[in-house]
Each structure stands twice: as structure tokens, then as C-alpha cells.
Amino acid sequence: MLPNNKIKRARKWLGDLHEPRDRKHPNTRSFCLGGIDIGDTTQGITNYVWQAWTDGAAIYLQRTDSTRPDRVLTDKSITSVSVAFDRNMNLVIAYQAGLESKLWVGHNGSLSGTVTASIKGSQSPMVALDDNRYATDSTSDVIFAYVKDSMLCCRYQREKYRTEHKLQLLEGDTTLYRIGMGRDNRFLFLLQKEVKN
Numbered sequence: 001m002l003p004n005n006k007i008k009r010a011r012k013w014l015g016d017l018h019e020p021r022d023r024k025h026p027n028t029r030s031f032c033l034g035g036i037d038i039g040d041t042t043q044g045i046t047n048y049v050w051q052a053w054t055d056g057a058a059i060y061l062q063r064t065d066s067t068r069p070d071r072v073l074t075d076k077s078i079t080s081v082s083v084a085f086d087r088n089m090n091l092v093i094a095y096q097a098g099l100e101s102k103l104w105v106g107h108n109g110s111l112s113g114t115v116t117a118s119i120k121g122s123q124s125p126m127v128a129l130d131d132n133r134y135a136t137d138s139t140s141d142v143i144f145a146y147v148k149d150s151m152l153c154c155r156y157q158r159e160k161y162r163t164e165h166k167l168q169l170l171e172g173d174t175t176l177y178r179i180g181m182g183r184d185n186r187f188l189f190l191l192q193k194e195v196k197n
Contacts, residue, residue: 017182020033027096030053031051031083032050032083032085033050034049034063035089038109039088039089039110040089041088049064050083051064053081056079058072058078059071059072059078061111070111072113073113075095077097078096078097081095082095082125082179084127085129091105091106092106094144101122101146101148102117103118103161105161116161117144117155117161121149122146122147123147124176124177125146127145128179130187131187143156143179147174147176150171151168152166152168153165153167174193175191178190
């Protein structure tokens with residue numbers, strides 16, 4: 001959870017994020033750290049790299065050292081995907097489907113889940129575990145962030161993603177590019193200004 005729902009502006013770049021969130025990739029692919037399997041924390045929650053991607057009609061998930069992907073969900077007009085795991089290795093996916101930012105949350109360490117939030121008129125949905133260090137076990141949250149009406153907003157796992165927190169008014173045409181823990185152990189929201197020709 002962000003202290004007092006406040007953020008501070010600072011110049012940060014993609015390379016300031018922890019691996020694998022510092023990788024360059026299109027919005028249709030996302031990477032995060034996780035455990036050996038969904039729902040399995042026996043080998044920790046940061047020892048494997050996982051990836052999710054979309055073909056526009058479905059979202060797939062796999063560990064990068066595995067050869068078999070799983071289809072997690074289907075929807076229409078999927079244009080972006082973001083993946084994270086909570087402390088119990090439950091899968092959380094944010095994605096853009098048409099004009100809606102959606103949040104899909106897995107149940108009981110399995111690939112079954114439900115869309116728990118669907119926000120019309122929003123864009124750039126992202127998810128990330130705010131802090132995966134063991135010292136923060138009781139205070140860490142999955143953060144669901146998005147841009148709505150030029151406002152950077154977020155929702156927290158501990159609030160069951162029900163409460164929208166408005167973090168900062170953004171300049172027009174600004175999108176959320178990436179979120180995650182920075183190398184300085186601060187949670188980062190990387191923004192980018194869209195260039196229109």
C-alpha cells in the first residue's frame with residue numbers, strides 16, 4: 001500500500017525497475033517474478049520469471065523456462081496485459097479490452113478466476129506486487145493502477161480492489177507505461193507522454 005496514497009514525482013527510467021519489469025516489450029506482453037507454480041510458495045515468490053501475453057482474444061501464461069503455456073482467459077479486443085502474483089502465488093492480471101480496463105484475480109492458487117473490476121473509460125491498466133521482500137510480508141499489496149480522466153488511479157488488494165484512490169492529475173495524452181518495485185526499493189509508476197503525428 002502506498003503511504004497516505006501519495007506519490008512523489010521523480011525522473012525514473014525503465015532501467016530503474018527490478019528485473020524482469022525492466023525488460024523492453026510491447027503492451028501485449030508482461031513479465032514478473034514468481035514461485036515455482038501457481039499457488040506454490042515452497043521455493044519462494046521471486047525465483048522464477050513468468051510471462052503473460054495476448055493474441056487479442058485470449059491471455060496466456062507460462063514460466064519462461066517452461067515450454068507449455070496455459071490459456072488463462074478470453075475476452076474481446078484485448079490490447080494490453082500486465083501480470084503479477086500476490087504473496088500466496090495467486091495470479092492477478094490487468095488488461096485493456098476495448099474501452100475498459102479490467103482486473104482478473106485468480107482463486108485459491110489455480111488458473112480459475114473472475115474479473116473483479118471493470119472500469120469504463122480508463123486505459124493503461126497495470127498490476128504489480130508492491131514489495132516482495134519477506135520483511136514486508138504483512139504489509140505488501142498487489143496494486144492495480146490505471147489512468148482515468150487524466151488521473152492516475154489505483155486500487156489495493158487489501159481493499160479487495162473496491163476503492164479507487166486518485167493519485168495524481170496527469171497532462172493530457174499521458175499513459176501509464178510500467179509499474180513495479182524500483183532498484184531503490186520504492187514503488188514506481190512510469191509514465192509516458194503519447195506522441196501524436
